[in-house]
Amino acid sequence: MIDIILSISKYVILLCFAGFTLISFRVQRDVPEETKRHSYQIQRSLMTAIHGVAFFDICLNVLTGNAEIELWYLIAFYLGQLVYLLCMTIVIPRFVKLNPGLNNVMCMFLAIGFIIQTRLSFDNSVKQFLIILAGTVVFLLFCVFSRRLTFLKRLTWIYCILGLGLLLLVFVLSTVSRGAKLSLELGPFSFQPLEFVKILFVFFVASAFYRSSSFRTVVITAVLAAVHV
Numbered sequence: 001m002i003d004i005i006l007s008i009s010k011y012v013i014l015l016c017f018a019g020f021t022l023i024s025f026r027v028q029r030d031v032p033e034e035t036k037r038h039s040y041q042i043q044r045s046l047m048t049a050i051h052g053v054a055f056f057d058i059c060l061n062v063l064t065g066n067a068e069i070e071l072w073y074l075i076a077f078y079l080g081q082l083v084y085l086l087c088m089t090i091v092i093p094r095f096v097k098l099n100p101g102l103n104n105v106m107c108m109f110l111a112i113g114f115i116i117q118t119r120l121s122f123d124n125s126v127k128q129f130l131i132i133l134a135g136t137v138v139f140l141l142f143c144v145f146s147r148r149l150t151f152l153k154r155l156t157w158i159y160c161i162l163g164l165g166l167l168l169l170v171f172v173l174s175t176v177s178r179g180a181k182l183s184l185e186l187g188p189f190s191f192q193p194l195e196f197v198k199i200l201f202v203f204f205v206a207s208a209f210y211r212s213s214s215f216r217t218v219v220i221t222a223v224l225a226a227v228h229v
Contacts, residue, residue: 002060009053016046016053020108027101040100044089047108051085052078054115069122077122081114081129088136096143152203156211159204160224166193166200167228201228 020043027039055078062071088107093100110132117125146152170193174184182192208221 002064006057006060009057012053013050016050020046020050024101024105036100040104043101043104043108044086047085047089047104047111048082050108051082051111051115055118058115058119074118074122077118077126077129081111084129084133084136085111092140096140153207153210156204156207159200159207163197163200163204163228166197169193197228201225 023039023043023046027036031039055074058069059071059074062069062074085107088110089104092098093103114125114129117128169184170182174182182194184191184193205221205225208217211217
């Protein structure tokens with residue numbers, strides 16, 4: 001019976017994924033705002049359904065002894081993730097201006113990550129969730145203070161130069177670890193500049209298109225993006 005339930009749930013998740021993807025394309029068309037808002041609500045419902053069904057499957061695995069996780073810890077963890085996803089898609093957008101479609105897709109990827117991490121390692125998934133919470137706080141603080149720090153919009157080329165400079169440092173100074181050159185060593189500490197480059201690159205593109213969205217700007221930005229890659 002449990003095998004039948006698990007098989008059905010897989011198809012339910014696939015259908016929800018398909019519906020979420022179709023809506024993501026649909027809202028890009030020239031449709032009324034009311035239709036878009038309704039579509040975003042459906043997306044949130046589908047994301048919540050995928051997250052809930054997947055955790056229901058994990059709970060069944062726990063009950064059948066196929067996963068070594070305390071059931072009540074798992075349920076509490078699921079509820080914590082659910083509250084986070086609902087806050088990110090419903091509550092926070094009321095205070096911080098976010099693109100609803102992009103925000104829904106981001107939260108969908110987060111939900112997928114929550115599911116996979118929890119299935120693989122409960123302890124690691126808890127750590128990752130705490131990191132995400134801390135990152136969300138930093139993100140919200142930046143959104144609040146960036147409204148006052150208007151000069152950040154004008155630092156287009158500084159973002160670009162810093163990002164490419166960090167990549168050059170990695171290329172020249174980093175050591176090879178597991179076949180890849182990623183980290184810089186500073187005494188007993190090591191860090192991956194690529195994580196900072198990701199942020200600087202987003203700032204660079206956003207600042208470039210804030211100043212102009214002309215064909216020339218698009219070409220120059222695309223070329224520099226290729227250089228980053």
